[in-house]
Amino acid sequence: MSEQSMKELLEQEDMPDIQERTVVKGVVVQVSRDEAYVDIGYKQEIPVSKRDLAVPAPDDARDVVKVGDEIDVYIKSLGGDNGGSLSKVEADKMAAWKDIEVIKEKGETVEAKVAKEVKGGLVAYVMGLRGFIPASQMELHFVKDLSVYVDQTVEAEIIEIDVQKRRLVLSRRKLLERDRAEKEEAVFSAIEPEQIVRGTVKRLVDYGAFIDIGGVDGLAHISDLAWHRVKHPSEVLEVGQELDVYVKSVDRDAKRISLSVKDTLPDPWVEKAEKYAEGDFIEGKIIKLTDFGAFMEIEPGFDGLIPMGELAEKRIERADEAVHTGDVVVVKVLRIDTKRKRISLSITKAKRDADSADVKKYAAESASEGDETVTD
Incomplete structure (x- = not known):
């Protein structure tokens, strides 16, 4: 046996048990832009391309490892001009799969x-x-x-x-389901109808808006978004908007909360109604005739009803027997119902009171003239 062959045999005996498709530790001995050379105890250092160093592949292998680093590598193959092929990525993946299994078990x-x-x-x-x-x-x-x-x-x-x-x-x-369950328990244990709470608009749909009130979504129907008519929620709200909402109802069994935006805002109808009082005399235009009376516009967007029995002194079957659309009339305010948002008006009582006032005025003037005659 030659001296060269004997030397190779001794080197092989000294080499650790290195096999393909296994993970071993190695030391980085050289790094360039495109690859790193790793010593795994084999007869020569083996290159690791930058795409096998990390995911995604770095622009420069030196961004991932440096000389002297000890790393785990997966032996893809051994032999050939380069000594074989190694992959840090595959070694990391194999270790990660083990870690993932532990994480799932826990x-x-x-x-x-x-x-x-x-x-x-x-x-x-x-x-x-x-x-x-x-x-x-x-x-x-x-x-x-x-x-x-x-x-x-x-x-x-x-x-x-x-x-x-x-x-x-x-x-x-x-x-998210577990988090929602915890938040639901907290919200439903504390929330009550007629409360005003802070919320954030989560989603807009054709029929309303879902509003987060502490981890639980309540629904504000489109009719409860504003005092005026809204065609789509996006006209008055936007996703992410923070606002106060009024709790209309709470169904703990069905896990549903009904909300209102408009009930936290001043009601234009009430604001207008506050300018008038029962017994006031006001002038307005007849805007609509119905089977039960006539509607009079008190001011733009604010109407009152004159019931059929308050349109004329005599009994009438139809409203147009007393008034017509466009007529300007004087009425007396009979009742203001802020809860039902209704104002009841009367033409007949306005006339009676006016006639009574004229009689009183005539009587007062006559009495005054009589006093002057006696004095003379």
Whole structure:
């Protein structure tokens, strides 16, 4: 046996047991822009390309490792001109799968970086591992555009792991459901009808607005958003807006809260009504005739009803027997009902009071003239 062959045999005996498809420790002995050379105790240092150093691949391998670093590497192959092929990425993944399994067993959560939208959900990375978040597991409600989550980091729960198939399925919805349950318990134990609470507009839909009042969403119907007619909630509200809301009703069994925005705002009708009092005489225009009377405009956007029996002294069958649309009349305010938002008016009582006032005035003037005659 030659001296060279004997030397090679001795070197092989001194080498540790190094096998392909295993993870070993190595020391970085040289780093360039495109690769790092690692000593794993093999007969020569083996290069690790920058794409096998980290995910995503760095622009410069020196951004990931430096000479002297001890790292774990996965042996993809041995032999050849370069001595073999190593991967830090694969070693990190294998370690990460073990860590992920432990995390799932403990019931802990993970931080997932959303990378892109795909059919049926989102691709997200956890500890360098590719995971999948189904669309149904991203929010408590349906999300039309999942792309808004790309590049965001979200907290998620692991719901499925298959190391052999490299399958990792995550859920954000389960965390949100638990969080909602806790907040619901706190809110429903304290909230009562007729309270005014602070909220944030969460979603706008055709029929109203969902408003977050401490982690629980209440619904403000479109008819409760403003005192005037609203065609769509976006006319008066915007997502993210903070505002006070009035609690109309609470259904603890169904977990529903009915809210009102307009009940926290001054009521234009009441503000106008406060300018008038029962017994006042006012002038206005007849704007509508009905089977039960006539509506008179007191001021723009503020009407009162003259019942059929208050339109004329004699009995009439139809309102147009006494008044017509456009007529300007003087009426007496009979009743102001702020709860039902109704004002009852009378033409007949206004005339009677006016006639009575004229008689009193004539009597007073006559008495005054009589006194002057006696004096003379």
